[in-house]
Every structure is written in C-alpha cells, then in structure tokens.
Amino acid sequence: MLLAYVGGGKGKTTAGLGVALRAWGHGYRVLVAFMMKTPLYMGEEVGEYKALRRLGIDVVTLEEFGNPQAMWESVLEVLDSYDVVLLDEFNYAVRQGFIAPGEVLRLRGVKPHVVVTGNHLWPELADAADLISEIRAVKHYYPKAAGVKGLDW
Numbered sequence: 208m209l210l211a212y213v214g215g216g217k218g219k220t221t222a223g224l225g226v227a228l229r230a231w232g233h234g235y236r237v238l239v240a241f242m243m244k245t246p247l248y249m250g251e252e253v254g255e256y257k258a259l260r261r262l263g264i265d266v267v268t269l270e271e272f273g274n275p276q277a278m279w280e281s282v283l284e285v286l287d288s289y290d291v292v293l294l295d296e297f298n299y300a301v302r303q304g305f306i307a308p309g310e311v312l313r314l315r316g317v318k319p320h321v322v323v324t325g326n327h328l329w330p331e332l333a334d335a336a337d338l339i340s341e342i343r344a345v346k347h348y349y350p351k352a353a354g355v356k357g358l359d360w
Contacts, residue, residue, distance in 0.1 A: 208337045209314050210322045213298060216342035217359075219324040222295045224255055226322050231264055235290035238265045240282050242275045243296035243303075248360040265289075275300035279310065289319045298325025298332070311335050 212219040212319040246256040300329045
C-alpha cells in the first residue's frame with residue numbers, strides 16, 4: 208500500500224509516525240526517512256528522533272546524505288529490507304525539485320507499505336496512492352506563538 212498524508216495542516220508527520228509505530232508494535236521492520244528535516248530544533252534534539260532511537264526503529268536523516276536525491280536513491284536500495292517505510296516530507300522534496308514527480312510511481316506495488324508526507328499533491332501521487340488523507344489547518348497557534356516543546360518538536 209502507498210499512503211499519502213498531504214495538505215497545509217499540522218499533523219502529517221505525526222500521522223506517518225503513527226503508522227510506523229503501529230507497524231513496529233506488530234513486529235514489522237520499519238524505516239523512517241526524514242527527507243527534509245534535521246534532528247535538531249532550536250539546538251535541541253527533536254522528540255520523535257529520541258523516541259524512534261529508543262525504540263530501535265531505523266532512522267535516516269537529511270544530514271546523513273547531504274541532499275534528498277541521495278537519500279531517495281539509498282532508500283530505494285534497501286526498500287525490500289523493510290515492511291513499512293515512512294518518507295517524511297517526500298512531497299516537499301518533489302516540490303522543491305530534488306526528486307522527479309514520476310519517481311513516486313516506483314513505489315506502486317512495492318513489497319513494503321510506504322507512507323509519504325508533505326503539503327504537495329501532484330497527479331502521479333494521486334494516481335499511485337492507495338490512500339490520500341488531506342490535512343488542513345482550521346485553527347493554529349503559530350501566528351501568535353512559537354512551536355511548543357513536546358507538541359511541535
């Protein structure tokens with residue numbers, strides 16, 4: 208299955224991490240690839256990185272590869288080693304031109320279940336995905352306040 212969490216609202220990464228955590232709980236081999244995010248926010252390690260590491264879930268970050276294209280190529284090489292792969296901000300990497308839009312078609316029908324997140328939805332993803340959930344912002348505190356430790360990072 209190819210699952211896509213898209214839209215301008217907060218919670219796409221959280222939804223993807225929920226799928227990864229559920230799969231891990233069932234004994235599945237899980238890889239989480241943070242394609243556009245670093246493990247630090249305001250000089251402190253982000254909570255989801257800490258949790259994933261403590262659980263022993265495999266994590267790769269942008270810092271390890273230098274750019275999303277290199278990470279994408281590496282993930283493709285190990286895809287068959289996992290049951291569930293979360294490609295966080297994959298959609299943003301496509302929108303920024305690091306990965307061609309048609310590359311998502313390589314995920315159609317692959318052995319592991321793949322979850323992609325990010326604001327952008329494009330025709331190839333809409334066609335390839337088995338599930339698309341659009342998350343929209345109804346109300347958010349960001350215009351008035353910075354992110355909150357433990358809730359946003």
